[in-house]
């Protein structure tokens with residue numbers, strides 16, 4: 028195991044929590060990550076020492092708050108290597124970012140018969156907003172099929188362009204159920220060849236792998252800050268400047284305007300045009316601390332750690348009778364391991380693991396169409412992040428044996 | 440939190456060998472119930488004789504709690520009038536919420552095993568789903 032292993036458990040106060048008197052084994056980071064002390068402290072520091080509203084006050088405290096809030100944007104720009112200033116729009120997460128695009132861009136750019144390409148492994152939040160705008164504008168949805176090995180069928184993807192007027196492609200970078208890393212560069216290149224835009228849902232990739240937005244070259248990229256050690260209610264939308272400029276505001280009110288008369292208003296410059304009202308200021312200050320933490324951990328190491336742990340867990344659990352895995356065989360760059368055990372419903376597995384202090388997610392993971400494709404109603408998902416280690420995998424392994432014992436698997 | 444209270448022998452037996460599992464011919468009423476969040480999904484069919492539930496069957500997939508609950512329900516509901524079923528439903532809901540008096544619990548036979556669910560609030564809806572579905576079936580008017 029590499030040098031990340033177990034290095035930083037002490038940085039995460041939640042790991043000191045006892046669950047039914049047992050050590051917490053947190054394996055649900057794909058839903059939301061734990062937060063390091065430094066992130067928590069930055070929020071306390073903000074509220075204690077710099078609390079003020081931003082962009083409006085001429086007084087010192089407001090200037091400080093504005094500076095802290097904007098510093099995170101600069102950090103994000105560098106961390107994700109986005110091309111230009113004004114392209115990072117703060118949102119509450121990926122859901123809000125996709126809704127912004129589907130609503131603001133979609134309502135003004137889509138028409139009757141236009142095609143929106145999604146994939147069969149999307150999270151509902153990169154599906155439902157598109158369904159709504161498609162219905163409204165008479166646009167059509169076409170899904171890239173998922174192969175038996177849990178990958179996107181790129182041949183089928185390419186064929187879509189031959190017969191349809193594709194306006195936008197919206198796919199995830201890493202699947203939250205399978206942990207598959209999708210070939211986003213290739214997906215972008217193909218779409219651009221036909222003049223279509225691309226939105227990449229980076230909710231699961233941003234926390235786990237180095238993401239170079241300039242290199243991937245999408246038109247939109249969405250991130251959930253709370254999955255990458257940041258506070259809940261933080262995230263952002265990256266958008267190509269020329270496109271953002273042409274898009275109308277999504278929400279309106281304070282801060283997003285330039286000038287307001289009784290009848291009319293003009294919009295503030297980017298990114299503020301899309302940041303109406305008082306923002307989650309403390310949250311974005313915390314997100315800055317999260318980025319600092321990830322920089323010092325090193326994203327290459329973070330990726331390797333997630334891959335190694337998910338592969339190790341898969342190897343260890345593969346001896347369990349009746350277990351079936353969904354997702355990449357060689358370990359997931361997203362640190363995700365989805366599985367089912369014959370004769371044990373995921374919900375029962377979740378309850379029994381919980382009694383051992385092990386937190387996993389069970390259910391459809393907000394991806395019902397993918398569940399259908401896999402031919403299951405639900406799966407168990409263990410997801411690993413930088414504070415997990417081999418001991419956690421061993422706990423999971425013992426927990427699964429407890430499941431077999433409680434449910435009397437193999438003796439019926 | 441005692442797991443053995445939740446996964447009692449009788450529950451596991453009903454879950455793995457459910458009673459009245461299947462379909463009935465020419466059912467008078469039926470209903471579908473699901474809990475998409477955990478993937479539980481049941482179809483219940485009944486045949487009425489006056490206001491009595493004469494025959495009942497179910498098919499579906501779910502966790503052991505929901506499946507055992509469905510199986511035990513078919514045993515309990517068969518032969519009951521609609522009013523008696525509503526009465527039973529009321530007791531069942533109290534049982535899984537830990538609100539049923541001891542003497543009423545004893546009357547419930549196997550079903551009393553579901554009392555353990557009350558210590559697991561998140562699982563209450565699993566136990567209740569088949570019952571809600573049967574209620575919908577009873578109220579199904581074609």
Ligand SMILES: Cc1ncc(COP(=O)(O)O)c(C=O)c1O
Nearest residue numbers: 120121122150152199203230251
């Ligand atoms: C792939 C993917 N997309 C989108 C989302 C939604 O993110 P959020 O809840 O932060 O809006 C998630 C998180 O659950 C996800 O895993």
